[in-house]
Amino acid sequence: MTAPVFALEDGSVRYGGAEAVSRVSIELRRGEILGLVGESGCGKTTTAKAMLGLVPLSAGRLVLHGTPVGVKDRRLRASVQAIFQNPAASFNPKRSLLDSVAEPLRVHGRGTPEERRRHALAELDRVGITEQMAGRRPREVSGGQCQRAAIARATILRPEVLVCDEPVSALDVSIQAQILELLAELRSEQGLAMLFISHDLSVVASLCDRTAVMYAGRVVEQGSAGAVAHDPRHPYTVALQDAVPTLDTSAPREARIRTAVGADDVDGRALPGCRFAALCPSVTPECTTSPPVLRELAPRQEVACLHPYSP
Amino acid sequence: MTDSLLSIRDLVVEFPTPAGTVRAVDHVSLDLRQGERLGIVGESGSGKSVLARTAMGLTRTRAARVSGEVVLAGHRVLDLGERRRRALWGREVAMVFQDPLSALHPITPVGEQIAEAVRRDPTVSRKRAAARAVELLETVGIPLAARRVHARAHELSGGMRQRVAIAMAIASRPKLIIADEPTTALDVTVQARILDLFDELCREFGIGLIMVSHDLGVVGQHTDQVAVMYAGRIAERGPVADVFTRPGMRYTSALMAAIPRRDTTGQSLPRPIPGLPPNLLDPPPGCRFEPRCGYASARCREEQPPLLPMTGAATHEYACWHPGIREVVA
Numbered sequence: 001m002t003a004p005v006f007a008l009e010d011g012s013v014r015y016g017g018a019e020a021v022s023r024v025s026i027e028l029r030r031g032e033i034l035g036l037v038g039e040s041g042c043g044k045t046t047t048a049k050a051m052l053g054l055v056p057l058s059a060g061r062l063v064l065h066g067t068p069v070g071v072k073d074r075r076l077r078a079s080v081q082a083i084f085q086n087p088a089a090s091f092n093p094k095r096s097l098l099d100s101v102a103e104p105l106r107v108h109g110r111g112t113p114e115e116r117r118r119h120a121l122a123e124l125d126r127v128g129i130t131e132q133m134a135g136r137r138p139r140e141v142s143g144g145q146c147q148r149a150a151i152a153r154a155t156i157l158r159p160e161v162l163v164c165d166e167p168v169s170a171l172d173v174s175i176q177a178q179i180l181e182l183l184a185e186l187r188s189e190q191g192l193a194m195l196f197i198s199h200d201l202s203v204v205a206s207l208c209d210r211t212a213v214m215y216a217g218r219v220v221e222q223g224s225a226g227a228v229a230h231d232p233r234h235p236y237t238v239a240l241q242d243a244v245p246t247l248d249t250s251a252p253r254e255a256r257i258r259t260a261v262g263a264d265d266v267d268g269r270a271l272p273g274c275r276f277a278a279l280c281p282s283v284t285p286e287c288t289t290s291p292p293v294l295r296e297l298a299p300r301q302e303v304a305c306l307h308p309y310s311p
Numbered sequence: 312m313t314d315s316l317l318s319i320r321d322l323v324v325e326f327p328t329p330a331g332t333v334r335a336v337d338h339v340s341l342d343l344r345q346g347e348r349l350g351i352v353g354e355s356g357s358g359k360s361v362l363a364r365t366a367m368g369l370t371r372t373r374a375a376r377v378s379g380e381v382v383l384a385g386h387r388v389l390d391l392g393e394r395r396r397r398a399l400w401g402r403e404v405a406m407v408f409q410d411p412l413s414a415l416h417p418i419t420p421v422g423e424q425i426a427e428a429v430r431r432d433p434t435v436s437r438k439r440a441a442a443r444a445v446e447l448l449e450t451v452g453i454p455l456a457a458r459r460v461h462a463r464a465h466e467l468s469g470g471m472r473q474r475v476a477i478a479m480a481i482a483s484r485p486k487l488i489i490a491d492e493p494t495t496a497l498d499v500t501v502q503a504r505i506l507d508l509f510d511e512l513c514r515e516f517g518i519g520l521i522m523v524s525h526d527l528g529v530v531g532q533h534t535d536q537v538a539v540m541y542a543g544r545i546a547e548r549g550p551v552a553d554v555f556t557r558p559g560m561r562y563t564s565a566l567m568a569a570i571p572r573r574d575t576t577g578q579s580l581p582r583p584i585p586g587l588p589p590n591l592l593d594p595p596p597g598c599r600f601e602p603r604c605g606y607a608s609a610r611c612r613e614e615q616p617p618l619l620p621m622t623g624a625a626t627h628e629y630a631c632w633h634p635g636i637r638e639v640v641a
Contacts, residue, residue, distance in 0.1 A: 039498035039499070039500065039501075040469075040498050142587055144587075172354035172355050172525065173354065173525070173566065173569045173570055173581075174354060174565070174566065174569045174583060174584035175583075175587075176569070176571075176581075177569040177570075177571070177580065177581040177582060177583035177584070178583040178585075180571070180580050180581065180583075181580055181583055184580055199498065199499070200571070201499070201573065202528075202570070202571040202572060202573045203571045205571065205572075205573040206571035206572060206573070206579060206580055206581060207571070207580060229573045230573075239500060240499060240500060241573075242503075243499040243500045243502065243503040244499055244528065244573070245502070245503070245506065245526065245528035245529045245531065245532045245533070246528040246531075246532075246572070246573060247527055247528055247531045247555055247567065247570070247572075248572055248573055261500045262470065262498065262499075262500030262501045262502075262503055262504045263452070263470070263501075263504050265468050265471075
């Protein structure tokens, strides 16, 4: 396996007294999309913010091409870019898409105004925005077109890493599929390394190469996207996959494990051992003493559980 | 039909705007029997919410031009005055919205809000209503209901709030619940519990359900009938299992192909539908899906396809000149 382009090593983030993310390691490789899934409040967006240098790490570090980088390092700014769920909110409402997409070139002092304009138009064209549409303001275009422009702006400096936080969640399915296709193209054509955050397990299974599952601030399972989708081993991943309503006839119709997840509010972060212990059907006293660490159960599949699920 | 719960005939809902008239619902007819669950699916702007709201008389006649006929449990909803229409809400039909926080009062304890809904029936005493609120919270699966009646909306999780909203909806034992994207704002594990709850309520109390959703999986697993809407019209409808295994209308199959699937992992992306839905200020004259359809012909451009039954399946109807009927290996 190739060395990661960009990694978060053992990262933790604290907000006041609460630890939102606890000792999470994420490795992003060239031409590979890592899906990060989990439910509200599990820490996936905080993990993304930490990797973008938008929130400070209370422990751990960021590593770019094998060397640690600080959050204010210019290398981080140039190499790691991001797109978000609501693209219209990330654009200046009074400026045209073209102006906004050319802006990073101006900030980095690249080319003359005319060169920047042509470069930005080319970049917009590549994501499917015509010259005529490029002159419009964010609210004059659809959500899908706005997300395309956001992708053009994020990739115009040719970053190596793209962090995508729920980039298709606000879009209708027919448009969502267009954006997924575009991201897959960026992966194969530019070899971008991507972190793709989503609450939608089907989206992640169809786009991503690897998947990491977060629960209550920790990664509980990670592996190839296929293994996590079809052969989940952490009881939480199993419960999560079971809960997805789907038209797939191959998906299990009955829940594979019995758990109160989704019905009960349990603060997993308050538990000393495994954070899923209070909801887990396979819990034993050992689970509640110290947090289980990720261990390899199968090639390319790691699970942080003492009693992994097997069918 | 004697057990008809809702009958919609030729419904048209138009909104005048400065730029022209938007026809959000265009000659839609639908039927729902008692205890039946109907899913309405479609993308943003397809008219699914407007249709559902008009069916219960929520569309304000001052803002919209409504024509056609809606008969809900024997009442001609569109002909009723404001007061008589309101009298239907709660007793005949109740609505559950996407965001329960905006449907609940922020300060009044949830038990009091439910009791208030119970006391729409004037014969119920205050004390009885309070006891009934606890029962209702138990019915919708809230643990420690006797204590939770004192909670305020913000003290509850999203899933609990939606359960409270459902408890209020069923307080006066309506015959029909209209749920507009009821689980869209919830996590999948919470969504699964809420959908199970709807199933249970329909089964045990014989309540009819209209579930408006953009999620074909939700509708596929938790309703009996489905109507697929596109640009204000019904593109296809019928028993859920039929529609999703043998889609007739090209839009239905394109929509199904656009959904990411878990069973096809790794570089097997969903197939996008090119282009955008039509501008309803100036919709295409023929089939509304024609500009985005790979199978369109001159006829599709000129002539609007009617909703016709599929050969050998009278209850499965679709509107398409060039249907691509084949079994979908789901």
